[in-house]
Amino acid sequence: MPQFFKNKRLIILLSGIIILVALIGFSLRERDQLSWPEQFVKDTAGFAQMVFAKPAHLVSNLVENIRDLLQTYEENKILKERLDEYAQIKVKADRLEKENAELKALIDKEKDLASFTIHHASVIARDQDRWQETLTIDKGEVQGIKKDMAVITANGMIGKIKSVGKITSTVQLLSTVDRTNRTHVAIQGEHDIYGLIEGFDVEKQQLIIKQIPAEEKVEKGMDVITSGLANVFPKGLYIGKIEKVEPDQYGLTQTAYVKPAANFYNLENVIVVEREMTASEESGE
């Protein structure tokens, strides 16, 4: 026995393993907030990454600009065709917006599930091992970012805020495979069909919506938006189009595959969305 304790290496190894397991256990439980050492390290690392992100963005912009220039002619042709269409839609949207505002004023309702305020942020880093698919952005608690806010780009929703530091925060992309990464969505058919995004198919690069009732008619090409009912995201953030629908094992429900509208790569600027009102507030009215 005394010899066992004299073996310094073994003791260090064993205590190391114990500390390791404790650390994993500590960090795996659901946490509302990061501990302050973690926040400090994240912010410091974020600061260093910002220094590197600026030139990277510059170079990337340059490349993009050159590519844009080369494609200008073809794009212009397409855009001209679209322009007429656009004018019509704009007039219609203006009219509808006004009508909507009037109707809302009529029933004394200023905010609804779809209203939100936005914060602009730029991406300063991405996790390199890509198991969790997270981004680091350069806005944090000080700028009013909170946990679970939705994050979008011009094309559609990309994820939500996972944790917040003082001047940086971490975004979890929709493509992360995680039990807690669920988004309540509405599929826009004749009426809204509700479902839950439950993960990401890495082989197809598509989001999976499970548990859609079998009698609902979901077809390829339908749009998927956030439902706004889960108290987390505002209503109507665009996610993508249905690519494929298949019945599940027992035929009671169906599973839909959604092709995300936003590109999850080469992200530079993102928009953090803060909803102004929660579903419980609305039902309380």
Next chain:
Amino acid sequence: MKKQWWIPVLVIIFFCVESQFVNFIPNKLFSQYWVIVPRFLFLLLIFITIYYDKKIGLIYALVTGLLMDVVFIDILGIYLFWYPVTIFLVSQLMKNWHANLFIVAFVSLLAITFVEFGIYGFFSILQISNMPLKFFVFHRLFPTLGVNLVFYILFSYSLKKYFTRLRKIKSKEEGMFQS
């Protein structure tokens, strides 16, 4: 400025470059069905261990492992475990082998494979990943090894030169203290 002060600077630079690399390069050059993981920092750690000093390599592995866990993963103890363990194994392996660049390349690729499999195992157990093994090997491991090999070919010579020179300076200094 003393030469060994460049080591932490190099570590910080590699750490930041990795996260920029992942955001900008892979999608523009490669298929989006590939997951390419830059392990440049890890390669640097291997170079420190083999050509400079085992202990310092191990300490850097611990620190950067913790840093990666805190900054990117939010689960402490994953890189904190696999980086030092792999670096330790590498140092044990290199005891008997001559450290020329071909053998180090082989050892580096082996180490990266080991780390990738280790982390894949951890995440599979913790149910954070549901990637099938075949997909992991063909779409993640092989592209990763390829990109890191290219990086190795580009930078190994200068890194080796730098660290061997550092070691010479260090052994000279130690010799001075002893005499």
